[in-house]
Amino acid sequence: MVVAVAVAIIVLQATPSSAFPTSAHRDYALGAPGDGAMASADLDRDGRADLVVADSDANALYVFRQGPYGFAPGPDIAQTLPGKPRALTLAEVNGDGIPDIVVLGPDVAWILPGRGDGSLWAPEAIPAPGAIAFGVGELSGDSAWDLVTLTRDGIEVRFQRPGAVVYPEDADWNVSAPGARALTIADVNGDGRADIAFAAPFEFSLLLQTTAGVLRRTEGPETAVAGIR
Numbered sequence: 001m002v003v004a005v006a007v008a009i010i011v012l013q014a015t016p017s018s019a020f021p022t023s024a025h026r027d028y029a030l031g032a033p034g035d036g037a038m039a040s041a042d043l044d045r046d047g048r049a050d051l052v053v054a055d056s057d058a059n060a061l062y063v064f065r066q067g068p069y070g071f072a073p074g075p076d077i078a079q080t081l082p083g084k085p086r087a088l089t090l091a092e093v094n095g096d097g098i099p100d101i102v103v104l105g106p107d108v109a110w111i112l113p114g115r116g117d118g119s120l121w122a123p124e125a126i127p128a129p130g131a132i133a134f135g136v137g138e139l140s141g142d143s144a145w146d147l148v149t150l151t152r153d154g155i156e157v158r159f160q161r162p163g164a165v166v167y168p169e170d171a172d173w174n175v176s177a178p179g180a181r182a183l184t185i186a187d188v189n190g191d192g193r194a195d196i197a198f199a200a201p202f203e204f205s206l207l208l209q210t211t212a213g214v215l216r217r218t219e220g221p222e223t224a225v226a227g228i229r
Contacts, residue, residue: 041090044118137185137194141212
């Protein structure tokens with residue numbers, strides 16, 4: 001079964017006397033088969049934000065490139081995946097200055113390096129057994145983006161190896177996070193370092209990066225991250 005999903009682009013309008021939006025109108029409705037996660041970045045480096053939509057029914061990603069007059073009604077690029085996409089994010093992972101797509105699948109994460117024109121290289125698989133959420137960020141002080149996955153038992157960190165986008169099969173570092181169901185990586189306290197935030201029902205926890213490769217639980221002592229090169 002194919003479910004048609006309309007990706008709507010909404011523009012909020014403000015009154016002249018206030019910057020707070022008071023109304024909205026839909027500028028575009030983009031036809032995207034299937035359903036799944038969505039993210040945005042400038043994939044073709046033309047100064048305009050593009051869209052990536054995951055299709056969990058067809059095991060595919062659809063790229064909508066924004067041109068001078070907006071988006072075409074359908075996707076510009078369809079990329080097949082080896083399995084069902086569950087979540088995705090866009091980040092410059094391999095150090096070439098071009099946004100890449102990182103997708104979480106069943107027990108695996110795929111990295112699809114961007115070519116710079118909106119198209120993608122073939123997906124590279126990274127083992128992620130039991131992962132239910134993920135994020136990428138610079139956690140070891142080497143300017144390379146590391147992979148963080150959340151399982152039912154805890155958080156696993158895999159450091160990117162130098163010279164290529166290579167991650168180990170086994171995690172470099174583990175932290176217990178029983179009951180956690182969501183995870184994100186962001187500079188929470190504004191010190192320029194990526195931190196890990198995760199949430200369980202009725203509970204929210206932080207792992208703050210105090211120095212390069214050193215994470216501290218907000219409710220506990222500092223814990224050195226193992227496996228830093």
